[in-house]
Amino acid sequence: MTRAPALCLRNTLACAAAGCAQAGPQFTQSDVFVAGQDGIHEYRIPALVTSTKGTLIAGCDARRDRSGDPPNNIDSVVKRSTDGGQTWGPLQVVADFPGTEAAGDPCLLTDRVTGKIWLFFAWCPEGIGSRASQPGLSGRTMQITAMSSGDDGVTWTPPRDLNPMVKDPVWSAMWCSPGCGVQTHDGRLLVPSSSLREGIPHSQVFCSSDHGETWKTLTASGTKTNEHMLVELADGALLANMRSNHGQGCRAYALTSDKGLTWSKLEHQPALVEPVCQAGFIRHSARRDGHDRDRLLFSNPASRKRKNLTVRLSYDEGETWPVSKVVHPGPAAYSCLTVLHDGTIGLLYEKGTRGPYEAIAFARFNLDWLTDGADTGAVTR
Numbered sequence: 001m002t003r004a005p006a007l008c009l010r011n012t013l014a015c016a017a018a019g020c021a022q023a024g025p026q027f028t029q030s031d032v033f034v035a036g037q038d039g040i041h042e043y044r045i046p047a048l049v050t051s052t053k054g055t056l057i058a059g060c061d062a063r064r065d066r067s068g069d070p071p072n073n074i075d076s077v078v079k080r081s082t083d084g085g086q087t088w089g090p091l092q093v094v095a096d097f098p099g100t101e102a103a104g105d106p107c108l109l110t111d112r113v114t115g116k117i118w119l120f121f122a123w124c125p126e127g128i129g130s131r132a133s134q135p136g137l138s139g140r141t142m143q144i145t146a147m148s149s150g151d152d153g154v155t156w157t158p159p160r161d162l163n164p165m166v167k168d169p170v171w172s173a174m175w176c177s178p179g180c181g182v183q184t185h186d187g188r189l190l191v192p193s194s195s196l197r198e199g200i201p202h203s204q205v206f207c208s209s210d211h212g213e214t215w216k217t218l219t220a221s222g223t224k225t226n227e228h229m230l231v232e233l234a235d236g237a238l239l240a241n242m243r244s245n246h247g248q249g250c251r252a253y254a255l256t257s258d259k260g261l262t263w264s265k266l267e268h269q270p271a272l273v274e275p276v277c278q279a280g281f282i283r284h285s286a287r288r289d290g291h292d293r294d295r296l297l298f299s300n301p302a303s304r305k306r307k308n309l310t311v312r313l314s315y316d317e318g319e320t321w322p323v324s325k326v327v328h329p330g331p332a333a334y335s336c337l338t339v340l341h342d343g344t345i346g347l348l349y350e351k352g353t354r355g356p357y358e359a360i361a362f363a364r365f366n367l368d369w370l371t372d373g374a375d376t377g378a379v380t381r
Contacts (some may be wrong), residue, residue, distance in 0.1 A: 013319055013350055025369035026344065028086075032058055032079055033360040034374070038091045042067045045178045046360050048348040052115045056081040056338070057153040058348050059106040062093070063064060067357070070129035074102035080153050084340055085364045094119065094147060096155045101126050103145070107185040107191055109181030114211050117149045118230055122175035123159065130196060133173035137163045138327050142173045146371040148212065164217045166206040172196045177203070178278055179336040182230045187211075192240070194226035201226040203242050205260055218260030225252050226265070229281035233317050234294055241281045241298070241318070243274065248364055249304055250274055253318070266373065271321050272298065275305050280337035284345065285377065292377075299335040306333045306356045309349050313370060323371050331356035343377050345370070
């Protein structure tokens with residue numbers, strides 16, 4: 001028996017048992033990480049997943065002394081919620097390196113087979129950021145780093161350097177795309193990432209077919225792109241949705257139907273306006289898992305500036321986005337989406353009133369709220 005049916009069945013039964021179709025619109029919101037709290041100058045770069053037990057794990061950068069990307073004193077931190085985001089536990093510092101060494105750009109991933117939670121981030125040595133990073137696998141170069149938790153995010157393994165397996169030594173830099181990774185129906189773990197190759201940003205994916213024992217990098221899905229997210233489509237293809245540096249003012253995308261060996265030509269999607277910023281992109285439901293419709297979700301600051309955080313819904317595997325709703329009209333930036341076990345949607349995003357980096361908030365809502373009652377997300381039984 002293959003793992004794919006087990007993954008489908010587990011998701012469908014968990015959702016059905018919890019009662020995905022909830023009566024009436026639901027929306028709640030609260031701040032999870034706030035600048036100045038716990039002695040942290042600024043929190044940035046949200047990452048979010050739901051564990052197999054239903055626990056929410058929220059991660060981000062804790063920029064201790066000042067704003068700014070590496071080189072900077074940045075720790076990787078998480079908070080846990082066991083009640084669907086109503087309350088959050090204390091701040092956990094899971095990676096803290098000396099001085100201005102940084103642990104930044106978190107990407108979280110749940111292995112639905114083993115129950116393990118993965119946390120990936122870029123470790124930057126003293127004085128090194130993406131621009132100063134040098135070719136090679138160690139020394140003055142950024143390192144793709146992995147940690148994992150087998151107890152729902154309570155404790156974490158020591159950091160593990162993945163550079164020897166995933167980075168081409170001729171690249172000057174490689175780092176995780178912040179947000180969340182994907183597990184396919186055949187059990188593979190996929191982590192989106194970015195690289196600098198002769199000064200040009202590229203998007204690519206590294207993956208594992210043995211639940212994180214070994215990793216390898218696939219071919220690039222985009223050039224002059226970075227910070228992309230992935231979904232697996234109904235036909236098994238992978239769709240990469242990318243932050244674009246092509247000057248189009250909207251998201252770029254590419255497809256692979258051969259597990260990342262080759263990708264389609266890079267195209268742009270004018271409906272997904274962006275200010276050149278990271279975005280959230282996940283699957284909400286699939287017919288093949290027993291749901292009534294295929295649904296994809298997308299979140300970003302839908303503007304040419306970092307403001308107007310909007311969530312969009314697609315019923316045709318990302319071809320069109322007929323449903324959209326503004327969550328925060330003010331300053332906003334990075335975001336990450338997850339689906340809770342009852343089918344409601346979790347959104348972790350950067351927001352503020354004067355600027356977009358004052359807090360990282362968690363919003364929870366259902367399809368009824370998102371679609372103004374047009375879609376309640378029924379499960380086929």
